[in-house]
Amino acid sequence: xxxxxxxxxxxxxxxxxxxxxxxxxxxxxxxxxxxxxxxxxxxxxxxxxxxxxxxxxxxxxxxxxxxxxxxxxxxxxxxxxxxxxxxxxxxxxxxxxxxxxxxxxxxxx
Numbered sequence: 001x002x003x004x005x006x007x008x009x010x011x012x013x014x015x016x017x018x019x020x021x022x023x024x025x026x027x028x029x030x031x032x033x034x035x036x037x038x039x040x041x042x043x044x045x046x047x048x049x050x051x052x053x054x055x056x057x058x059x060x061x062x063x064x065x066x067x068x069x070x071x072x073x074x075x076x077x078x079x080x081x082x083x084x085x086x087x088x089x090x091x092x093x094x095x096x097x098x099x100x101x102x103x104x105x106x107x108x109x
Contacts, residue, residue, distance in 0.1 A: 030062075079103075
């Protein structure tokens, strides 16, 4: 899995796009795959917030993950971890990106 750290502003809409590539840097076709992504306080946390995760362009290997303002408001300011996992039609799961999340506190409410 590639590592990509992200920053989320508390109380705001968060959206980012991830491109899945192979060892040569070429986009991987995600046709027939599904995707899931979660954010947790720690790797061992029993609770998680699920990103809305969609394959936004299968032929270009693009995945979009997002959180609503309600979801980001519910996250406490600080550090979290996240990952994005794709599942092939046969059930094989592959973690394609992971990293730390920094949730920046909101002033305007």
